[in-house]
Amino acid sequence: MSENAEAEKKVPPAVAARLASMKARKEAGLVGRTSVVPLWLDRADHLRAHEACHASAGVWNRTVSWLRDQWEAGESPGKEDIRRFVTSLPGEARPFHAHTAQAIAYDLWDAVATSRTNRAQGVKARAPWREKKYRPLSFTAGFGWRVTPEGRLALSLGRGRGRIVVPLPGVTLRDGRPVPPKDWGEIRLCWDRNARAWSLHIAYSAPAEALPGPVEGRPTVTVAIDEGIINPMTLAAKMPDGTMKVEVLGGRQGRSAKRYRNKVASRLTSRMSRCKNGSRKHRRLVAAKKKVEAKTERRLHDFDHQVSAKAEQFTREVHAEWTEHHKMVSGPGTVVGVRLVAGDVRGIERNTNKKRRASRSTRQQLSQWSRGRQEDFLQYKTGLKLEHINEAHSSQTCPKCHTRTKVRGREYVCKNPTCGFRCHRDAVGGVNIHTLADNDGTYVPDPDLRIEVTYRRSQTGWSPLQRSLHAYHQNVLGRSGAGARREERRSAQNRASRTSTTSAGVAVDSASISDDTTTRRGAGRALAHVA
Incomplete structure (x- = not known):
């Protein structure tokens, strides 16, 4: 068996599926984009989401501390080593979905790789070191979130824990066409501490609208x-x-x-x-x-x-x-x-x-x-x-x-x-x-x-x-009852x-x-x- 085949065999199935999906989108001429949708949660879901976000920050802090201890000991853990450490933590330390915990490990590795790239280019940068008190929750497609038969969006917090069920948000392309949920990717539940409001950051694939870049030999x-x-x-x-x-x-x-x-x-x-x-x-x-x-x-x-x-x-x-x-x-x-x-x-x-x-x-x-x-x-x-x-x-x-x-x-x-x-x-x-x-x-x-x-x-x-x-x-729309959408100010002509x-x-x-x-x-x- 060749070395490439052995390397492919060692890649976990979840990572292999993720890489295959990225390659398929690139070949199809699609790019990744994110839509930010405001969200309102009732008191019970609000408290559960806050506790999970605090726990997510705790897992991040423990992983950063472990990673720095490994570096001081002369070790060089990779991306999958960080993932295995996170998934080995007890269930009480990570009260959310297993894929949410994996997202923490992958985000930490991306931050480490970015800091190394910046230092190689002469930019003053440090690897992650600061403790967090709060961190968004990530929900992967098909596992972390799914659409219920009633047409609502369910965010999973893991086995044995109740889901957070919210109305299905609407995502549209830049030309106004709707994006169906089957084309959505990862969803993040984020909290804005200044606005004191929740929002969903929904990743989706859209047709590439990139202009051709400069290439030698063409005008x-x-x-x-x-x-x-x-x-x-x-x-x-x-x-x-x-x-x-x-x-x-x-x-x-x-x-x-x-x-x-x-x-x-x-x-x-x-x-x-x-x-x-x-x-x-x-x-x-x-x-x-x-x-x-x-x-x-x-x-x-x-x-x-x-x-x-x-x-x-x-x-x-x-x-x-x-x-x-x-x-x-x-x-x-x-x-x-x-x-x-x-x-x-x-x-x-x-x-x-x-x-x-x-x-x-x-x-x-x-x-x-x-x-x-x-x-x-x-x-x-x-x-x-x-x-x-x-x-x-x-x-x-x-x-x-x-x-x-x-x-x-x-x-x-x-x-x-x-x-x-x-x-x-x-x-x-x-x-x-x-x-x-x-x-x-x-x-x-x-x-x-x-x-x-x-x-x-x-x-x-x-x-x-x-x-x-x-x-x-706007006042007329407000008095007309449910179903009326308020217009944006920038929609008026100048x-x-x-x-x-x-x-x-x-x-x-x-x-x-x-x-x-x-x-x-x-x-x-x-x-x-x-x-």
């Missing part, structure tokens, strides 16, 4: 991203006609939500400092602070999704135009790859106070910048790997004449009198990052540069009439759009500006201007 279009606090993303790409297309995504809604949270949290913290810990007033203030933090987190999570969705739409539109261009030039069947490149601002928030590099308000904005989550969402939606390049002086260098100008404000004005280039500061940064990406990190001036800049809201705005009509409509044109030498596609797109008026605040 590739570059989409450059300049990230910032005021404008989360500014995307730039060169079009087939030679025009540099730029889209600036505004971040006013996200900054407003953070400012509201900071002000309310500061006021409540000040009041809490004058109360005795554990008093009734102190508990009420703590609950109020958690409520505000949970509300803001939901708003910011939605905001980051809106930003990444607009960026994904821009990327797909650019890819579609280049695909049509190459079809006319090279014939049908040509595949155009997409390369995502962003300026490297990772770690910019570190040591800002120690090195006196920023003021107190700027340090707060940097520490609350959700750049990483927006990048993860964009990679998740496009299926592309985001590259990072050095963006030094990208917002100070004129893309036409290569003159460096210190920028004051949001508008870039070239100090070279023979050039006179004017444009939005973030648009200049996006164009220069695109130039650096296409020229191996070197600035190359383009005297014939033509820029088309579009300003777009990350979230659609509301007019006063829309607000009043929406409130009235009619507060404005368009304008600029001076000669600048291309502006005002016909393609969507409902949630705005432009600026005036020569001094034009979209882009070339003197």
Whole structure:
């Protein structure tokens, strides 16, 4: 018997089935996604779930302690060794399903493997060491959870323990099509301590919508991203006609939500400092602070999704135009790859106070910048790997004449009198990052540069009439009884759009500006201007 056959024979059946399922999904062109569904539990199920989550954290802590003892003794336990240790614990220590205990072992091994990979890449990381007090419960398909004959979802806590039975949640794809329970995978029962609410994280398989990545030998279009606090993303790409297309995504809604949270949290913290810990007033203030933090987190999570969705739409539109261009030039069947490149601002928030590099308000904005989550969402939606390049002086260098100008404000004005280039500061940064990406990190001036800049809201705005009509409509739905679904605010159309044109030498596609797109008026605040 060959070595490969012997290795396959040693793999446990559950692991082999899991690997086979992952391979089948990959061959079928499916990707894994997760849907978060709010959940309400009655008092009895609420207490049982809380006890099981505490017990899950206890198993994690015991396993981490055992693993570190093994390392100190010179041993190197593997993934299945951790699983065998967890399953060998007495039943009183793990009052939940056996597959839930296995999920703890596999999650710990994934965390160890991730820390080793990060250290190999030069990232400062540690293996799991901190004790947990709470941990979500995992339920595998067919064993941990199943659909009852009555059409409800049953979550198993193991043999001899009652199940947690809840209404069957609804899961939909991004295009609105429902996902049947037979296509669901692992389900996790999670508790949000700020919102004080349960939720189900349901994994499922969906058709892959990934864009083709860059491959040597086929045409590739570059989409450059300049990230910032005021404008989360500014995307730039060169079009087939030679025009540099730029889209600036505004971040006013996200900054407003953070400012509201900071002000309310500061006021409540000040009041809490004058109360005795554990008093009734102190508990009420703590609950109020958690409520505000949970509300803001939901708003910011939605905001980051809106930003990444607009960026994904821009990327797909650019890819579609280049695909049509190459079809006319090279014939049908040509595949155009997409390369995502962003300026490297990772770690910019570190040591800002120690090195006196920023003021107190700027340090707060940097520490609350959700750049990483927006990048993860964009990679998740496009299926592309985001590259990072050095963006030094990208917002100070004129893309036409290569003159460096210190920028004051949001508008870039070239100090070279023979050039006179004017444009939005973030648009200049996006164009220069695109130039650096296409020229191996070197600035190359383009005297014939033509820029088309579009300003777009990350979230659609509301007019006063829309607000009043929406409130009235919601009240009508609330009085209509059961069966009526309340609508989301972001489902309304935005009619507060404005368009304008600029001076000669600048291309502006005002016909393609969507409902949630705005432009600026005036020569001094034009979209882009070339003197």
